Amino acid sequence: MKLRSVRGTHDIFGSQIQKFNKISNVVAENARINNFFEIKTPTFEFTDLFSKPLGEHSDVVLKEMYTFRDRNEDLLTLRPEYTTPMIRAAITNNMLNELPLKIYGLGSMYRRERPQKGRYRQFNQINFEIFGSNDFIADLEIISLGNNILKTLLPNSKFSLNINCLGKKDDLINYKNILTKYFDEKKSLLSKDSINKIYSNPLRILDSKNDEDIEMSNKAPTIIDYISKESKDHYEELKKGLRSFNINFRENYKLVRGLDYYCNTVFEFKSNQLGSQDTLIGGGRYDGLIGALGGPNIPGIGWAGGIERISLLMKELEVNKSKVHIAITDQKFKDHLIKIIKLLQKEKVSFYWNYKFNLKKSLSKASSTNVKYVIIIGENEYKNDFYTIKDLSTSNQSEVNINNVLNFINDKS
Numbered sequence: 001m002k003l004r005s006v007r008g009t010h011d012i013f014g015s016q017i018q019k020f021n022k023i024s025n026v027v028a029e030n031a032r033i034n035n036f037f038e039i040k041t042p043t044f045e046f047t048d049l050f051s052k053p054l055g056e057h058s059d060v061v062l063k064e065m066y067t068f069r070d071r072n073e074d075l076l077t078l079r080p081e082y083t084t085p086m087i088r089a090a091i092t093n094n095m096l097n098e099l100p101l102k103i104y105g106l107g108s109m110y111r112r113e114r115p116q117k118g119r120y121r122q123f124n125q126i127n128f129e130i131f132g133s134n135d136f137i138a139d140l141e142i143i144s145l146g147n148n149i150l151k152t153l154l155p156n157s158k159f160s161l162n163i164n165c166l167g168k169k170d171d172l173i174n175y176k177n178i179l180t181k182y183f184d185e186k187k188s189l190l191s192k193d194s195i196n197k198i199y200s201n202p203l204r205i206l207d208s209k210n211d212e213d214i215e216m217s218n219k220a221p222t223i224i225d226y227i228s229k230e231s232k233d234h235y236e237e238l239k240k241g242l243r244s245f246n247i248n249f250r251e252n253y254k255l256v257r258g259l260d261y262y263c264n265t266v267f268e269f270k271s272n273q274l275g276s277q278d279t280l281i282g283g284g285r286y287d288g289l290i291g292a293l294g295g296p297n298i299p300g301i302g303w304a305g306g307i308e309r310i311s312l313l314m315k316e317l318e319v320n321k322s323k324v325h326i327a328i329t330d331q332k333f334k335d336h337l338i339k340i341i342k343l344l345q346k347e348k349v350s351f352y353w354n355y356k357f358n359l360k361k362s363l364s365k366a367s368s369t370n371v372k373y374v375i376i377i378g379e380n381e382y383k384n385d386f387y388t389i390k391d392l393s394t395s396n397q398s399e400v401n402i403n404n405v406l407n408f409i410n411d412k413s
Helices: 015-033 059-064 083-092 136-153 169-185 211-218 229-244 307-313 331-346 359-368 379-384 402-412
Strands: 044-046 067-069 075-078 101-110 122-131 159-165 263-271 279-285 300-306 324-328 373-377 387-391 396-400
Touching: 015 101, 015 122, 015 136, 015 307, 044 083, 083 101, 083 122, 083 300, 122 136, 122 307, 136 159, 136 229, 136 263, 136 279, 136 300, 159 229, 229 263, 279 307, 300 307, 324 331, 324 359, 331 373, 331 379, 331 402, 359 373, 373 379, 379 387, 387 402, 396 402
Parallel strands: 324 373
Antiparallel strands: 044 075, 067 075, 101 122, 122 300, 159 263, 263 279, 279 300, 373 387, 387 396
16 A cells, blocks of 8 residues: 555645744734633534534535544544634533633644645644624734734734624624525526525635626625624724724625624735635634534634644744764773763753764764764764764864863853
């Protein structure tokens, strides 16, 4: 059997893992500043957790979930998104007794989509969630948090913020009926895929990428004309807050997001450098979702960010390299080798040894990796109980007692 990775998956190593680690560190620091605490949930959950909240007619539920039965015949699903598992964890672990609850997480998600640049079937995601506040300031905080993270990670990349307001549940139901009537009258001009969504999920036609759909959706009624005064006031306050934070935004009345649980504020941070998969961060309000999942009837807002997509826009990072290499000429001097390795490990100095007893090859390897120092162990060093340290930048060599090795390396660095 020929070894290969599964289609839609990828291995992460080298400079890519450096980018992932940087993203994780920046996320953790911003979480600390904004007082979010981290949570990790299982990779799989009961399928019912996803099927109804995400929308029984959504592409995620109908086409993309990885679902299986275990030995007890329980129907389980690899998580396709992170918000509902985080809500489930908050409910089952009694985290909602003191509100607001601010949590975040990083992990792998799974969707059987068509693999392409920035989109995998197993992908890594950041989520930030606030449970228990319907104040527009929670919307402002969650959006500004995403903006700050992207500005830190992508200082030289341009990205834009799109926002919209979907109104409350009743507003959305009314708007869906209006859209259904509109698209039904235009169905001869729609793609086959969109025709199938007219009665089940007309909102999804608004963000169709098919040329024949775009013209019709551009002429469709806009949701902002059908939302309640309360939702409009909330939306206006948010826009005022974004301006006060100097966060530029574009109002996009076709922005509806892909999951059925969204209401009121929705938003996306986009890049024009990633082709069709251009969303870096997307999220919004889901004020009825926590109650629908069996928790208290409290509001919520959050976002998800694609780590792979963000990393595509990050500059290349240098892979961690050793501070020193070790070169030993013969197995007879292993005792001397063990002493220096023990010292370097204890003092947390990164080192490399190629497990070869060959001075020429060891020096060649050190030169190829641009390391500055090589600790040389030969017969003379062994007999006289010292180490020769070669500075590859100058070719100078010094004989150093083991007690002075660290001082020598640190003083010269």
